[in-house]
Amino acid sequence: MAGALDPKPRDWALALPLAAFFALFFIAPLGLxxxxxxxxxxxxxxxxxxxxxxxxxxxxLNLAVLRDTLLVGAKATLLCLLFGYPLAWLCTKVSAxxxxxxxFLVVLPIVTSVVVRTFAWIVILGRHGIVxxxxxxxxxxxxxxxxxxxxxxxxxxxxxxQMPLMVLPLITTLQRxxxxxxxxxxxxxxxxxxxxxxxxxxxxxxxxxxxTILTYTACVTAFVTQSLIGGSRLLFMPMMIFxxxxxxxxxxxxxxxxxxFMVSVLLIxxxxxxxxxxRAARLYG
Amino acid sequence: MTFEMSRRAFLASxxxxxxxxxxxxxxxAADELVAATFGGTWANVQKxxxxxxxxxxTGASVVQSPMLATEQIAKLTAAKGNQPxxxxxxxxxxxxxxxxxxxxxxxxxxxxxxxxxALNPKFQGAYGPAITMQAIGIAYNPKTVKTPPTSWDxxxxxxxxxxxxxxxxxxxxxxxxxxxxxRLAGGTEANMEPGFKKLKTLLPNLAAVSANFGAHGALFQQxxxxxxxxxxxxxxxxxxxxxxxEFVRVDTGTPAWKTTMHIVAGALKPExxxxxxxxxxxxxxxxxxxxxxxxVIPTSSKVPYAGxxxxxxxxxxxxxxxxxxxxxxxxxxNRAAWTQQFNxxxxx
Numbered sequence: 001m002a003g004a005l006d007p008k009p010r011d012w013a014l015a016l017p018l019a020a021f022f023a024l025f026f027i028a029p030l031g032l033x034x035x036x037x038x039x040x041x042x043x044x045x046x047x048x049x050x051x052x053x054x055x056x057x058x059x060x061l062n063l064a065v066l067r068d069t070l071l072v073g074a075k076a077t078l079l080c081l082l083f084g085y086p087l088a089w090l091c092t093k094v095s096a097x098x099x100x101x102x103x104f105l106v107v108l109p110i111v112t113s114v115v116v117r118t119f120a121w122i123v124i125l126g127r128h129g130i131v132x133x134x135x136x137x138x139x140x141x142x143x144x145x146x147x148x149x150x151x152x153x154x155x156x157x158x159x160x161x162q163m164p165l166m167v168l169p170l171i172t173t174l175q176r177x178x179x180x181x182x183x184x185x186x187x188x189x190x191x192x193x194x195x196x197x198x199x200x201x202x203x204x205x206x207x208x209x210x211x212t213i214l215t216y217t218a219c220v221t222a223f224v225t226q227s228l229i230g231g232s233r234l235l236f237m238p239m240m241i242f243x244x245x246x247x248x249x250x251x252x253x254x255x256x257x258x259x260x261f262m263v264s265v266l267l268i269x270x271x272x273x274x275x276x277x278x279r280a281a282r283l284y285g
Numbered sequence: 286m287t288f289e290m291s292r293r294a295f296l297a298s299x300x301x302x303x304x305x306x307x308x309x310x311x312x313x314a315a316d317e318l319v320a321a322t323f324g325g326t327w328a329n330v331q332k333x334x335x336x337x338x339x340x341x342x343t344g345a346s347v348v349q350s351p352m353l354a355t356e357q358i359a360k361l362t363a364a365k366g367n368q369p370x371x372x373x374x375x376x377x378x379x380x381x382x383x384x385x386x387x388x389x390x391x392x393x394x395x396x397x398x399x400x401x402x403a404l405n406p407k408f409q410g411a412y413g414p415a416i417t418m419q420a421i422g423i424a425y426n427p428k429t430v431k432t433p434p435t436s437w438d439x440x441x442x443x444x445x446x447x448x449x450x451x452x453x454x455x456x457x458x459x460x461x462x463x464x465x466x467x468r469l470a471g472g473t474e475a476n477m478e479p480g481f482k483k484l485k486t487l488l489p490n491l492a493a494v495s496a497n498f499g500a501h502g503a504l505f506q507q508x509x510x511x512x513x514x515x516x517x518x519x520x521x522x523x524x525x526x527x528x529x530x531e532f533v534r535v536d537t538g539t540p541a542w543k544t545t546m547h548i549v550a551g552a553l554k555p556e557x558x559x560x561x562x563x564x565x566x567x568x569x570x571x572x573x574x575x576x577x578x579x580x581v582i583p584t585s586s587k588v589p590y591a592g593x594x595x596x597x598x599x600x601x602x603x604x605x606x607x608x609x610x611x612x613x614x615x616x617x618x619n620r621a622a623w624t625q626q627f628n629x630x631x632x633x
Contacts, residue, residue: 061629119503128508146447148509149493151633232453232494233633239496240628246355247455248621249362249383 037255044252052256062240062257066264069237072151073220076158080166080215081208083159088170088207089200106167114161118228121157122148125229149231157229158219165218166211173207174200209276213269220265237261316345318557320373324351324499326522327375330579331565339564345557353497354380355455361389361549372552373561377419377457378542379613379620385412390547397556398563400585405602408584413547416565417574418582418605420541420598421461422534424505424515424523436535437466440512441487449490450510454620454627456498457542462514463623464611465540474615477623485630494631505530518580521593525578534597541608 036044040051056062091102109117124130125147132144147153177200185195223238230236237257245254318339322331328351336347352360354376361384364370374390384390393413395401401414408415423434429448434440440449452459467473467480492510495501502519504510506528520532546562548555564570571588574581580593582605590599599605 059625061625061632064632065628122503123507126507126509227496228500231500232496232628233491233631235628235632243455243624243628246353246359248624249355249358250621 033255034259036252037259039252039255042250042252052253053260055253056256056260065235065240066237066261068234069220069261070264070268072154072158072226072236073216075151075155076162076219077166077212077216079155079159080163081212084163084166084170084211085208088167088174091167091171092174103168103171106164106171109161110164114222114224117161118157118225121153121160121229125153125156148229149233151230151234154226154230154234157225158222161222161225162215162218165214169210169214170204170207173204173210177203206276209272213272216272217265217269220261316343316554316557318345318347318373318554318561319371320347320349320558320561321352321357321371321375322349323353323375325502326519326579327351330574330581334573334579335561335565335570338567338570339561342564343557343560345560347557347561353455354457358384358387358389362387365389368553369549369551372549372554372558374547374549375416376545376547378545379457379460379616381410381412381543381545381547382613383617384547389550391550391552391555393548393562394559397559398566400563400566400568403568403585403587404566405584405586408543410543410545413545413562414566415543415584416546416562417544417584418541418608419457419544420517420534420539420582420608421458421514422517422520422532422539423512424520424530424532425512426505426508426529427531428529429511433531433533434512434535435533436537437462437469440514441490445490445512447490447492448511449487450493450495450501450504450513451487451491452495452498452501452514454624455496456501458498458501458514458516459494460616460620461540461542461611463627464616465535465537465609468609469537474612474619477619477626481626481630484627488631491631517582517598521580522578532597538607538609539598541605541610542613 037052038048038050039045040047040049087102087106091099091106094102122129126132127144127148129147131147135141135145147156181199181203182195185199186192190198220236221238223242226234226236227239227242232239241254241257241261244250244257322328328349331349336349339345339347350371357371357374357376358380360370361374365388374384376384381390390412392411393401395409398414401409404414423437423439425434427433430445439445451462454460454463463477463480463484464474466483467477470479470483472479493501493504495504498516498519501513501515502523505513505515505520505523515530515532517532520530523530524532546565548558548562552558566585568585568587571581571583571585572591575583575588575591575594577592582594582598583590586602589595590601
């Protein structure tokens with residue numbers, strides 16, 4: 001199967017403009033970032049070393065911030081998956097017209113700016129916001145809940161803001177699953193749940209992993225949402241990089257923090273990719 | 286009319302269009318100045334008062350780009366050796382010293398600025414004039430806070446548990462607050478331990494520590510906090526908009542700092558830049574800006590204090606001298622360490 005689709009040399013040429021664009025505007029700045037991270041002095045005097053990395057790793061606070069950032073991303077991604085999967089599944093079951101409506105609703109959040117959406121969430125989650133007013137009116141709590149400036153709030157908002165990144169790949173994968181497989185499973189006596197766990201879920205794994213990678217990387221790097229909903233008492237890596245680069249003008253340290261953060265996220269993405277490869281190999285032979 | 290175009294012609298025009306997009310700024314608008322401003326109140330007041338005055342005076346136009354002081358420094362540093370992205374910088378005292386040290390802003394030539402001589406001498410900076418003083422105190426919601434606060438200690442009152450708001454050290458507001466409680470606890474700019482110790486005891490009362498000044502203002506508006514530190518101008522502007530908020534000075538002396546304007550080193554249009562800064566320190570502009578809802582404290586000796594500025598901040602220039610000032614050079618040396626300590630101490 002692979003042989004027939006092997007790209008010919010001419011096909012590669014089609015990717016050249018984008019490659020050139022990436023080399024100039026992505027690879028080169030990234031190289032610069034890595035180079036700056038080895039500067040030992042804040043003034044960037046040209047003395048190179050690993051001092052900035054040592055400074056980051058030797059402070060427990062920094063490591064705790066890294067851990068919290070990776071965890072908050074995992075929580076938000078899990079929430080996206082839990083809410084997004086049924087939605088994506090529904091999208092593949094309804095008529096074409098309803099599907100268009102649902103997909104439009106899924107994509108809608110991307111159409112507005114993330115800053116606007118986040119400020120809307122501040123209004124919703126605040127002490128006098130819709131959620132708290134409802135909870136107080138229903139007598140579920142005597143005091144307004146602290147949703148804003150809490151990790152719970154950050155996870156809720158991240159999940160909403162990044163939901164399309166989870167749902168869209170899931171829809172694509174679920175649509176490609178041959179409906180006959182589910183029918184066969186049912187015909188052979190498996191119940192709806194068993195069919196779901198034995199047939200649909202394993203077959204949709206590539207979509208789950210693609211959605212997870214997209215959502216996770218977007219969640220851990222969501223500077224605006226994290227800092228506006230979380231406030232300063234919840235510190236995450238993007239804010240820490242901003243503090244160092246902008247408030248303190250310490251570019252070498254900010255660069256080292258960025259590199260460490262990028263490598264950590266890439267490691268997690270690599271693990272997910274490896275997982276999808278091994279599953280795909282088992283499923284499709 | 287036909288739209289047939291040879292491939293060559295298309296490529297040529299596309300390249301030309303791309304070239305235009307990347308052309309250095311100012312290549313076409315020969316008389317357009319780019320000036321930095323702060324976000325929020327400052328962007329508004331300078332757009333409504335300073336820009337029209339400058340346009341009338343010079344016949345040129347101005348683009349005012351709202352940026353944090355630190356953001357301006359980062360952009361100027363990144364552009365060092367090339368064309369600067371803007372010609373006029375607007376900074377608070379701490380960042381201004383950093384910009385001077387890094388050679389990002391030029392010495393200010395009083396000969397090119399007729400209004401400079403009328404400034405109070407302490408506002409005549411060698412690298413640019415102070416255009417105002419920013420004074421801070423306590424802002425509170427009069428609907429929920431019945432006894433008007435008088436000192437920082439009121440923020441520690443048990444009845445304000447979970448109702449107090451401050452900002453991080455990224456904002457000069459948060460930094461000045463920490464410096465002042467440190468001073469009152471017996472510390473100095475060289476020894477911040479008393480301040481940090483005191484701050485830790487405020488944690489149970491904190492509803493929010495805003496990541497920046499902009500986010501902080503919104504908290505009062507939404508009833509997220511009832512009491513907290515705030516800039517005089519900003520509190521009064523919110524009040525004029527109908528937000529239930531009152532500003533009071535603290536009885537231990539009002540912490541204040543200068544906000545300055547500068548000609549960027551290697552400015553593309555130095556003449557216009559001087560005209561712009563000089564407009565900002567002109568008596569006309571400053572007396573306009575002193576009116577409500579702006580209440581910008583004037584620095585020109587030709588503008589007597591009036592309105593809320595006279596009522597709440599200073600009646601005479603001598604009153605300004607009684608305010609509390611900090612050693613920003615020392616602050617700059619230690620800010621990195623304090624930021625890390627602040628992150629550590631306020632972490633949930």
